[in-house]
Amino acid sequence: EVQLVESGGGLVQPGRSLRLSCTASGFTFGDYAMSWVRQAPGKGLEWVGFIRSKAYGGTTEYAASVKGRFTISRDDSKSIAYLQMNSLKTEDTAVYYCIRGAVAGPLPFDYWGQGTLVTVSS
Amino acid sequence: QSVLTQPPSVSEAPRQRVTISCSGSSSNIGNNAVNWYQQLPGKAPKLLIYYDDLLPSGVSDRFSGSKSGTSASLAISGLQSEDEADYYCAAWDDRLNGPVFGGGTKLTVL
Numbered sequence: 001e002v003q004l005v006e007s008g009g010g011l012v013q014p015g016r017s018l019r020l021s022c023t024a025s026g027f028t029f030g031d032y033a034m035s036w037v038r039q040a041p042g043k044g045l046e047w048v049g050f051i052r053s054k055a056y057g058g059t060t061e062y063a064a065s066v067k068g069r070f071t072i073s074r075d076d077s078k079s080i081a082y083l084q085m086n087s088l089k090t091e092d093t094a095v096y097y098c099i100r101g102a103v104a105g106p107l108p109f110d111y112w113g114q115g116t117l118v119t120v121s122s
Numbered sequence: 123q124s125v126l127t128q129p130p131s132v133s134e135a136p137r138q139r140v141t142i143s144c145s146g147s148s149s150n151i152g153n154n155a156v157n158w159y160q161q162l163p164g165k166a167p168k169l170l171i172y173y174d175d176l177l178p179s180g181v182s183d184r185f186s187g188s189k190s191g192t193s194a195s196l197a198i199s200g201l202q203s204e205d206e207a208d209y210y211c212a213a214w215d216d217r218l219n220g221p222v223f224g225g226g227t228k229l230t231v232l
Contacts, residue, residue: 035221044124044226045159045167045210061220097166107214107221108157108172115166 002026002111004098009116012088020083020116022098030054030076033101035109036083038094038118048096050106051081061106066092088120125150126211126224133230139199142227144211146192150222154214156194158187161208161226170209171196203231 008020022034035050049062051072060072071084081098095115101107127145134140144156158171169178171187174194186197194213198205211224 044208045212045223047212047221047223050220063220064218105214107155107212108169109159109167109212109221110169110172110178112166112168 002100004100004111004113006096006098006113006116009096009118011119011121013122014088014090014120016088017084017086018088018118019085020096020098020118022081022083022113024079024081024098024100027100029074029079031103033103033106034072034074034081035099035101035106036072036081037097037099037109037112038092039097039115040091040094043094046094047106048083050101052105053103056104085118088118090120092118093120094118124225125215125218125222126213128209128211128224128227130225131228131230133232134201135232136201136203138201139197140201140229141198142196142209142211142229144194144196144224146194146213146222148192149217150192150213150215151189151194152192153216156187156189156211156213158185158194158196159210159212161210163207167210198229201231205229206231 036048097115098113099109100111155173159167160170161167174189175187215222
């Protein structure tokens with residue numbers, strides 16, 4: 001059974017940093033792209049970024065709203081994906097979901113974690 | 123403002139059929155597959171339809187997807203109270219070089 005478990009969320013002040021982790025199980029983690037999607041309170045879904053599998057270069061893509069501030073990485077030996085968030089803003093407050101993508105790219109988002117809440121506030 | 127356009131809400135009676143539209147452009151829906159997600163209250167989204175019209179294992183065949191040009195639709199037949207949820211469409215956008223979502227549609231079963 002595919003499982004994705006996010007951790008690392010919490011309350012953080014504007015301008016500070018936070019790192020989210022996504023621990024995967026039930027599939028060969030290194031074969032798949034991994035994405036992060038967020039959902040602000042009462043709002044819709046917003047793609048944050050994704051990382052390709054090593055077979056496809058292991059490269060990353062980001063939404064314009066987080067580019068230069070957020071970094072996605074992966075440790076295939078531990079089946080963990082990370083979302084490093086720097087220079088956090090109040091508008092980054094959201095539930096952050098970790099998602100398994102396809103072998104060749106991020107879509108479709110076929111398995112989602114339960115999400116972890118990040119609150120950016122002073 | 124979402125790149126893909128969905129109606130904010132739809133409603134229909136139990137056992138009836140409802141459709142939810144998703145409108146985009148040539149850089150997203152017109153050239154790439156559409157996927158649909160169901161988000162039950164307080165839960166994480168779940169893949170409902172992928173590659174325009176395919177159902178993941180375990181998803182009821184009351185759900186179906188279609189696409190024509192730069193628009194896509196999700197249809198739900200035999201509506202049940204448990205179908206009350208938010209529904210989102212998503213597709214790759216060639217111009218933005220990333221996935222884009224619709225704003226979501228809240229389905230109410232009357």
